[in-house]
Amino acid sequence: MKKTFREKMIAYFNGVGKKHKLLKHPSVVMLSVSLFFYYIGRHFATNTKRYASIFFVGIFFVSSCSFSFAVFAERTGFTSVQETYSAVVGTSDISLAEVAPMPVETEVLLEEKESSSEYEAEVAQIEAYTLDDLLEHHEHDHDVEAYEKHVEAQTETVTAKESVFDQSDWRLVLINKQHPIPEGYDFKLGSFASGMRCDERVIEDLLLMMQAAKKDGFNLVVRSPYRTSDHQEDNFNKKIRLYMRQGLSYMDAYKVTSQVITVPGCSEHEVGLALDITSETYLDLEKGFADTKEGQWLADHSHEYGFIVRYPEEKEYITSIVYEPWHFRYVGREAASVIKKENLCLEEFWDKYL
Secondary structure, three states: OOOOHHHHHHHHHHHHHHHOHHHHHHHHHHHHHHHHHHHHHHHHHHOHHHHHHHHHHHHHHHHHOHHHOOOOOHHHOOOOOOOOOOOEEEEOOOOOOOOOOOOOOHHHHHHOOOOHHHHHHHHHHOOOEEHHHHHHOOOOOOOHHHHHHHHHHHHOOOOOOHHHOOOOOHHHOOOOOOOOOOOOOEEEEEEOOOOOEEEHHHHHHHHHHHHHHHHOOOOEEEEEOOOOHHHHHHHHHHHHHHHHHOOOOHHHHHHHHOOOOOOOOOOHHHHOOEEEEEEOOOOOOOHHHHHOHHHHHHHHHHHHHOEEEEEOOOOHHHHOOOOEEEEEEEOOHHHHHHHHHHOOOHHHHHHHHO
């Protein structure tokens, strides 16, 4: 009867141990190691289909997962996954009236339209906040022009020095898919009777920017300021359902949605630092806004007031969000000047200066 591989190995190492007494113990060790790898090999050989299935499922998951879209430098920690936290929102002293319910997101309404008549009806229902709307209900008793001159004097000679920037600066908080809203992040909302809300600390520069645009002949409109976590989640789920009605599976719909709407808990809108800004003559939140005079003015001048285009063109592989020329994030005048000058996105700014 033909011996098996196991029997051959046992016989061989027993023979070596008997012939050379000094090799008795090493032979036992070598026999154990050989049999260990022998049984492992047999296990995989008899379960090839099972492991092949697991391997291909893993490949499919990685290729389909929305979080595999962005690639970041490992040394910055951008690839680490953190637990999602909700922000702590305080009440602002500058609230001037009861805040009206937030409007349904413009981008959701526009992409769910099915006919031109429905589109026109939706447009009529969308709320927008013009400079006149905001100033009408803004009762600060300071001199706006004096404030503007003071800020300009402070930021006239901004230079890109590493010591200028600090990770603890609220203006520079990094929020994206890989970095959810930090635990315990605290801020106060400034609100207007018209219904608009945002972090109270950005209001001054926002009004100055809108006033400067108006002086140049451009009427800017804020269409999507602060939104609650529930509101963000509702928008996200609506978009998923929209894509599923178009024939996509849930996983595919989730992946596409995460590239046009930030995952709930990871949106800068939820901390009042992000604003969607368009014009009175261009309603759509689409790439075409970049070609309008208002879009070009914002691209050229928003950094002068501390705002940046948060998801710039040709940076999608870093931000994991499609180009949004209407989406502006407040980072402060110093950082915004550097980001504009060096053509960076916020992730790249963090990589270089923080």
